[in-house]
Amino acid sequence: MKRHEFLRELHKVSANRNYLEIGVNDGRSLTLSRVPSIAIDPAFKVVTEIRCDVHLAKATSDDFFARQNPLGHLKGGRHPLRNLARNRSPFGHWQRTTLDLSFIDGMHLFEYTLRDFINVEKHSDWASVIVFDDMLPRNVDEAARDRHTGAWTGDVYKMVEVLNRFRPDLVTVLVDTQPTGQLVVFGADPGNTVLTDKYDEIVAEYVVPDPQKVPETILERTSAVKPETLVGAGFWAPLVRARNRGTKRSRGWEPLRRSVEQLSVSR
Numbered sequence: 001m002k003r004h005e006f007l008r009e010l011h012k013v014s015a016n017r018n019y020l021e022i023g024v025n026d027g028r029s030l031t032l033s034r035v036p037s038i039a040i041d042p043a044f045k046v047v048t049e050i051r052c053d054v055h056l057a058k059a060t061s062d063d064f065f066a067r068q069n070p071l072g073h074l075k076g077g078r079h080p081l082r083n084l085a086r087n088r089s090p091f092g093h094w095q096r097t098t099l100d101l102s103f104i105d106g107m108h109l110f111e112y113t114l115r116d117f118i119n120v121e122k123h124s125d126w127a128s129v130i131v132f133d134d135m136l137p138r139n140v141d142e143a144a145r146d147r148h149t150g151a152w153t154g155d156v157y158k159m160v161e162v163l164n165r166f167r168p169d170l171v172t173v174l175v176d177t178q179p180t181g182q183l184v185v186f187g188a189d190p191g192n193t194v195l196t197d198k199y200d201e202i203v204a205e206y207v208v209p210d211p212q213k214v215p216e217t218i219l220e221r222t223s224a225v226k227p228e229t230l231v232g233a234g235f236w237a238p239l240v241r242a243r244n245r246g247t248k249r250s251r252g253w254e255p256l257r258r259s260v261e262q263l264s265v266s267r
Helices: 003-014 061-065 110-121 158-166 199-206 227-231 236-245 249-265
Strands: 019-022 037-040 054-057 101-104 129-133 171-175 182-186
Touching: 003 101, 003 129, 003 182, 003 227, 003 236, 019 110, 061 110, 101 110, 110 129, 110 158, 110 199, 158 171, 158 182, 158 199, 171 227, 171 249, 182 249, 236 249
Parallel strands: 019 037, 019 101, 037 054, 101 129
Antiparallel strands: 129 182, 171 182
8 A cells, every 4th residue: 555545544544623744745645635734844836636625834844833823724723712601711711723633744854753743742632643654764775864865765764763762652553555654653642741851862862874774673664564454443433433522531542552552463
């Protein structure tokens, strides 16, 4: 299954009510969305028909998320509520927008992708689905920080190890899509600041000169599941129900964690 086919299936099984994409390029992944969407890219050149209500942000992701109300375009966006029966304060309060499905395919350098995840997680929760592209380079040349090949993943594959090491509270699933694999992350916690607090330390350790030492497990895809297995898993319907009902993390996350972890064990 190719990456865009897999992303199309994720839109279906996650029944996402909104969508965020970092790295638009020509719009081939954005065209899959049918829900209110935000797409971020400092130099997009969309040549594909877009079939959703979309805010195209011509900006770096860092600059976009630094805005006062970055997700205001999405339905139920963060906006002031004033003088309502359940909110009698004349100053109002803010509603928080939660991202259902996010696709990170921006700058192919580890430190940028790490910041993208930090920013996306702040607007997600345990029932959100976060997808990284280009997680399984096919050779060391594709994984170089200094691009010298046609197809290029850069060193973003390091996110797999970093999330497993520094954020064991998350569940990560590597997916064997063509051409260069993807990583799906469940269990986001917007209140967790570990990656932000340790950002400089992590970058100092993981950003190293070429050639990159790509783990054999990445190059050989030994820990990746088949995309058909993931999209066909039985936990999607319960996840969607829990998300739409606003089930709290304390009640919904552990059953989902066990289901997703079992998927990885039985791949």
